[in-house]
Amino acid sequence: MKKWTLFSLFTTITLLIVSCSNSTIPISYDKNGFPNLKGHHLVAYVATSEEVGEALLSSFCEQRGCTYEFLRLSAEEIVRRVTEERHAPKADVVIGGTLDVHIVMKSKQLSTPISIEPKDSLPKELYDSENYWFGFEIIHLAIAVNTELWQKVMKDTPIPPSLSLQDLTGERFKGKIAMSDPNFSGTAFTLFSSIAQTMKKTDAQALVKKLSENTGAVTVNGFMPIQMVGSGEYMLSINFWGSNPPGLPIKTIQLEGNALSTISGISKLKNAPNGQVVDLFIDYCLSNDARKIIRRFSEGNSFAKESVRKPIVHSALPFQQTKELIEYWNKLRLSQ
């Protein structure tokens, strides 16, 4: 009788553990070790370009038989949403967003360590020492130019292959620039980090002051300025390279300067409903196959080409400098 009681108790506990686990369908592997994810689903919040996010998810799921859905949001909104949902997460993974977003998620205990093989080939600054986040893409700041408006305003002057931040502060661009707000957008935060890290405080403030005077529109999201350039509302915008919607009169040119690149990260959310699949997905995002896809959709922003530019370093001191510069910008905007 006692044996039967113990057996029933053991069975009940086992069943409870199995039923409470996140993944109801066990993952099977073929003889080559390739996972079969039929019946599994992946939910992602995407802060990188939609093309990159969807291409990564689709190519992963196509080959492995899983399904997916995603929502593209601004970096700040993703953090807000994930914080709200922390007790019952709806998404499994955050794809994209500058590393400061992933560092914030780690510090707020919104993400969890990723269970993947060590990536010795990756430089140390591209992953968290405790596996909370990985960098999967290096993104560069660029300038989007409305070709029709440029021709109309600048007459015979052709669009140059690049412009510097100093160029953007010139009189000829007064009121013609749209950019996002560094208080909310990862794009503008990267720009301010770059300025704060590469200039003396007084020079940085002088540049931000002139840039603020030339800026006609400031948006919450980093996606909006380039759309305003595409519509012809503004002539120039500062955005990430490769983020322009196709079919619009936009030419993307280089933004000259140092540290104008940043790392786009990927994190697994704490208590992700499909945790096991996320580990496999993130492992895939760091593979050579995924790099080829990223290169195709984000115009060459994979790590393979990244010996040329030094990405922004995310550490406490530059972060503080950046925050101070953003505070200065806020004061300027309030007084305008």
Next chain:
Amino acid sequence: MNRLLSIMLLIFLITMGIFAVNMYTDYYFFKEVKVINDKEEVLQKATHSIPVQAVIDHQNWGTLLIDDEARLYELTTFLSKLEQQKKAVDMLKTESDFLVCTVIYLNGTQKKYFMNEALLKDDTLFDESYPKSTVIAFYTYLLSYFYTPESIATFASKSSEITLEATELKKTLALEQKQSFIRTLQTAKELPSHQRWNDSEHSLSNEAGFVTIYQEKQPATRNSEDIIQITVFKKYYVIRYLGDPNGNAIYFAGDLTTFLPVLRKES
């Protein structure tokens, strides 16, 4: 008997322990009695509690009625979260024709939320507690209701110009083709995300062309809010509303290639 007594004693001690912990937490949490004077608010909420319809009026997209329970519940849940941020609600009180969201309650009362263009493009009012991202999230949420074949067709029907572009050729949609174009938009089916890229031909193919829908004819006065841009593929198309702060793309199964300009083969 002794064993029974010891079990009973154990149960008694556990019960007393729970009781003591309960007393302590009650004292700890409730030692101070505070009176919250929210009678008026509670009464107001009670009368507003049953929404029966919502009307979203957008300058460019037209009017949309929401009266099914699930959507109304979703909308009012979103609004109740928004209502917790007084500054956000204050920002949505300034009357504007750009977007009006009206919630109508069972007792006939109405609650209106206004959104103006300045909130999208100007942040001179920034301060640390400024809930601008909440307001933008509310706007993008409302916009998502318009991303249906019917509403996109309505947007196109209000257009002043539709341009078609393929293989270096560009033309304006002829007036006699406009109805057929709108019908194609109207009868399209939204592609669920898992169906979008499930064959390699779709996922990596090049686009066949582009369609741009303008509501404002004069390029000098065009705004992002006036424009829908469509990337046309062989069996489906991708719609982007340039006034969407999130830059969302919506995928539809349908064939718009027949409207695109084609290079005539020389004989």
